[in-house]
Amino acid sequence: MSVHATSPHFKENAHHALRDVQLQRAMGNVRVGFIDKRAKAAAKLPEFEALRDSARDIKNHTLAHLDLYLEAYVAKVEASGGIVHFARDAAEARRIVTDICREAGARTVTKGKSMISEEIGLNEHLAGQGIEPVETDLGEYIIQLRHEAPSHIIAPAVHVNASQVEEEFRRAHTHLDAARDLSEPVNLLTEARGILRERFLAADVGITGANFLVAETGTSIIVTNEGNGDLTQILPKTHVVLASIEKLVPTLEDVSQLLRVLARSATGQELSVYTTFSTGPRRVGDVDGPEAYHVVLIDNGRSSMLGTNFEEMLRCIRCGACMNHCPVYHAVGGHAYGWVYPGPMGAVLTPSLIGVDKGGHLPNASTFCGRCESVCPVRIPLPKLMRHWREREFERHLSPATVRSGLKAWAFFAKRPALYRLATRVGMNLLAFAGRSKGRFSSLPFASGWTKYRDFPAPQGGTFQERFARERAAGAGRRKVA
Amino acid sequence: MSTARDEILASIRRSLGVTGAERPRRAIVEERLARAPAGVVPARGGVTGRARIELFIAQAEAALATVAEVDAPADVPAAIAAWLRSHNLPATLRRGTDPRLAAMPWEDTPLALDEGPSDGSDLNAVSHALGGVAETGTCALVSGPENPSTLNFLPDNHIVVVDAGEIVGDYESLWARVREKAGKGAMPRTVNWITGPSRSADIEQTMFLGAHGPRRLHIVVVGGGKAAGSGETAENAPPA
Numbered sequence: 001m002s003v004h005a006t007s008p009h010f011k012e013n014a015h016h017a018l019r020d021v022q023l024q025r026a027m028g029n030v031r032v033g034f035i036d037k038r039a040k041a042a043a044k045l046p047e048f049e050a051l052r053d054s055a056r057d058i059k060n061h062t063l064a065h066l067d068l069y070l071e072a073y074v075a076k077v078e079a080s081g082g083i084v085h086f087a088r089d090a091a092e093a094r095r096i097v098t099d100i101c102r103e104a105g106a107r108t109v110t111k112g113k114s115m116i117s118e119e120i121g122l123n124e125h126l127a128g129q130g131i132e133p134v135e136t137d138l139g140e141y142i143i144q145l146r147h148e149a150p151s152h153i154i155a156p157a158v159h160v161n162a163s164q165v166e167e168e169f170r171r172a173h174t175h176l177d178a179a180r181d182l183s184e185p186v187n188l189l190t191e192a193r194g195i196l197r198e199r200f201l202a203a204d205v206g207i208t209g210a211n212f213l214v215a216e217t218g219t220s221i222i223v224t225n226e227g228n229g230d231l232t233q234i235l236p237k238t239h240v241v242l243a244s245i246e247k248l249v250p251t252l253e254d255v256s257q258l259l260r261v262l263a264r265s266a267t268g269q270e271l272s273v274y275t276t277f278s279t280g281p282r283r284v285g286d287v288d289g290p291e292a293y294h295v296v297l298i299d300n301g302r303s304s305m306l307g308t309n310f311e312e313m314l315r316c317i318r319c320g321a322c323m324n325h326c327p328v329y330h331a332v333g334g335h336a337y338g339w340v341y342p343g344p345m346g347a348v349l350t351p352s353l354i355g356v357d358k359g360g361h362l363p364n365a366s367t368f369c370g371r372c373e374s375v376c377p378v379r380i381p382l383p384k385l386m387r388h389w390r391e392r393e394f395e396r397h398l399s400p401a402t403v404r405s406g407l408k409a410w411a412f413f414a415k416r417p418a419l420y421r422l423a424t425r426v427g428m429n430l431l432a433f434a435g436r437s438k439g440r441f442s443s444l445p446f447a448s449g450w451t452k453y454r455d456f457p458a459p460q461g462g463t464f465q466e467r468f469a470r471e472r473a474a475g476a477g478r479r480k481v482a
Numbered sequence: 483m484s485t486a487r488d489e490i491l492a493s494i495r496r497s498l499g500v501t502g503a504e505r506p507r508r509a510i511v512e513e514r515l516a517r518a519p520a521g522v523v524p525a526r527g528g529v530t531g532r533a534r535i536e537l538f539i540a541q542a543e544a545a546l547a548t549v550a551e552v553d554a555p556a557d558v559p560a561a562i563a564a565w566l567r568s569h570n571l572p573a574t575l576r577r578g579t580d581p582r583l584a585a586m587p588w589e590d591t592p593l594a595l596d597e598g599p600s601d602g603s604d605l606n607a608v609s610h611a612l613g614g615v616a617e618t619g620t621c622a623l624v625s626g627p628e629n630p631s632t633l634n635f636l637p638d639n640h641i642v643v644v645d646a647g648e649i650v651g652d653y654e655s656l657w658a659r660v661r662e663k664a665g666k667g668a669m670p671r672t673v674n675w676i677t678g679p680s681r682s683a684d685i686e687q688t689m690f691l692g693a694h695g696p697r698r699l700h701i702v703v704v705g706g707g708k709a710a711g712s713g714e715t716a717e718n719a720p721p722a
Contacts, residue, residue, distance in 0.1 A: 026686070029686050029687040030687070033687050034687075045524060045526070046524070046525070047522050047523075047524045047525070050522045051521075051522050051524075053522075054521040054522045058521070061514075064498065065507060065510065065511050066494050066498070067491050067494045067495050067498070067500070067502050068502065068507060068508060068511040069511060070490075070491065070494075071491070072511065072515060074487075076667070080668075080669075080671075085486075086486035086487040086490050087486060088486050088489055088490060092486060136694065137684070138682045138684040138685070138693060139682075139684035142684065142685075155683070155684060155687065156684070157684055157685070158687065160685075161686060162685050162686050165685055185685045185686060185688055185690065186690045188685055189682060189685065189690050189692070189693060190692075193692065193693065193694060196694065197602065197694070200602075200694075201601075201602050215515060216515050216518060216667055217667060217668065217669045218669075219669050225680070225681050225682060225683075225693065226680055226681070226682045226693035226694045226695065227635050227680040227693065227694045227695025227696075228693070228694040230631070230634070230635045230674070230695070231635050231636070231694055231695070234631045234632060234635070234672070235632070245490065245494075250511075250514050250515060250518075251514065251515060251518040251519075252518065252657045252660075253518045253519060253520050253521060253654060253657065254518075254521070256521075256653040256654060256657070257521040257522065259653070260522075260524070260653075267683070269545075269677075270541070270544075270545070270617075270618045270677070271545075271618040271620060271675070271677045272677070273545070273676065273677050273678050273679070273680060273681060273695070274674065274675070274676060274677075274680075274695065275620075275674075275675040275677075276672060276673070276674050276675070277669060277672065277673040277674075277675075278671070278672050279668075279669040279670070279671055279672075280671060281671070282671065283625075283626070283670075283671050285626065285627050286625065286626060286627065286630075286671060287578075287598060287599045287627045287630050288599040288625075288630045288631055288632045289625060289631055289671055289672065297490070299490045299493065303490055303493035303494045303496075303497055304493060304497055305497075306494060306497035306498055307497040307498055307499060308497070
């Protein structure tokens with residue numbers, strides 16, 4: 001594990017988040033906006049659903065042949081003059097990057113936004129080696145100043161309000177006029193542009209992630225709206241690409257399919273402003289661009305996810321749609337998840353990468369409403385994968401004793417349908433009788449975990465099964481739900 | 483070569499239950515890389531002629547680029563000078579060695595030209611695109627001394643010249659053109675797809691232009707067959 005995880009304390013984190021006034025105000029920007037924009041972009045392209053199928057199939061095909069596509073990709077990068085490094089885990093990846101920086105005599109490195117860089121804890125490590133990392137994506141820059149981790153995979157500072165950014169800029173940019181006006185967000189953007197422009201021009205090494213790698217041509221691809229990733233990779237003498245192995249796709253045609261669903265799912269744009277395809281270092285005659293081009297291919301747990309229930313998670317293209325549509329993420333924000341990846345994709349990926357003993361709470365932080373799966377551009381069945389983790393947690397006796405005994409008691413009845421029907425009928429009638437005056441309970445034995453925060457509605461009489469049987473007999477069961 | 487590489491490949495193969503030597507698997511991969519089959523191509527880009535140019539322009543404008551149309555390459559310098567003037571921008575311009583740009587009559591304008599890559603001090607630059615993609619209003623630019631990549635990102639105002647005949651409908655058609663020039667399986671060092679000017683919504687999810695790259699993207703489409711006088715705006719009109 002590379003980044004300190006507070007995932008085991010999800011419940012405490014969530015309580016804290018719900019009481020955080022600034023956070024709750026900022027999360028209001030997620031609840032509106034993203035959902036509407038994605039829906040409009042999807043509706044504008046008649047082929048969108050077919051493209052999602054295509055994107056899913058491309059990723060499945062690549063994963064099934066990942067060893068061979070990796071070999072083809074490496075050969076192409078080397079043929080174009082690039083250097084490929086393999087890293088089994090986070091420590092090895094950090095070591096490789098540090099060595100490249102040392103060899104380049106680097107004092108400062110600029111960085112494009114990269115989740116794998118967060119995963120391997122690169123910034124802290126570089127700083128410890130006397131190499132200053134400078135995040136250049138505006139959101140990443142803001143959270144670097146605040147010494148925070150990103151709370152969203154494409155909008156890292158989504159938990160921060162403009163007034164907090166102003167406070168941070170005044171604290172960090174002390175050489176600027178203290179009387180300057182930063183009350184408008186656009187002034188904050190302009191100030192960051194000016195500060196970071198100097199850092200871009202002074203950097204010795206530029207480090208970016210990769211949205212995709214193309215085996216056909218040995219190309220790495222970054223997608224940004226700001227242009228920071230491009231300035232990071234064309235200005236310094238050395239460009240380092242960090243990519244986990246599942247970023248690979250076979251051809252330029254395949255990556256075009258994925259690009260058609262990525263931005264639409266993420267920000268609702270038809271295409272991000274800058275989509276950049278990089279193949280090797282500066283060529284003969286070039287007057288700009290990096291003189292050295294390195295790719296660090298990182299496994300860090302991916303290869304052992306192949307062939308398991310969780311292989312489907314490796315299709316993820318990090319668009320953020322699942323968290324944008326998640327009611328739990330909306331309520332608690334990204335930091336509560338306690339590691340690098342939040343929201344539904346994080347709830348599935350985190351236990352895979354840091355262990356179910358540490359990340360086991362996260363798959364439980366879901367209502368299984370299914371909105372994440374319904375918007376995933378590569379159709380990852382996120383609720384099903386969360387359920388797999390819940391089962392594993394149960395099998396490994398990691399769930400609390402009350403949950404285990406409760407499930408056992410339920411299973412005893414569920415396996416005996418006649419007894420189940422009788423017990424629920426008796427139970428429902430009892431509860432309906434007891435709650436007939438108020439229509440709800442403010443406390444109930446064995447249910448304090450629920451009633452501590454909200455009332456439990458009193459049953460109206462009758463059980464679900466009875467009603468289902470009745471309505472089905474009346475023909476209502478065949479009617480489509482509107 | 484390295485142990486890490488061998489171990490990662492071995493781990494992948496163990497998980498997939500393969501050795502890596504299976505002939506049918508290798509054949510499948512080789513065939514896909516060689517043939518590069520197209521997937522779902524949106525019908526939107528299937529338009530031709532003037533309709534394709536109009537789709538390109540509409541999509542580029544939706545991405546907040548501005549677009550001017552001229553009849554011939556010789557009209558480009560005047561159109562750029564007029565656009566700079568209409569935004570109260572200085573009459574300076576940096577470009578690479580692209581022969582198509584070099585052959586234009588810059589001397590007929592008051593523009594002071596510089597040649598070569600940008601060091602970050604230029605306000606305005608012009609590049610000639612490899613082509614445009616109508617489906618999303620995207621300009622495709624290729625690195626090299628003709629059109630240095632730094633011109634795409636460092637100046638405040640980026641002007642891109644696109645030949646109407648080089649505007650294709652979809653990404654797949656663009657890759658066909660790249661392969662014509664670079665060869666199958668090869669790529670220029672950098673291909674930049676640019677769709678509108680730089681922007682960020684990282685502060686409170688409110689979008690502002692001009693994050694790190696150009697604040698303005700102005701596209702000049704050459705030879706698109708626009709009927710003279712039809713819908714010319716003051717901004718796009720050639721200078722008197």
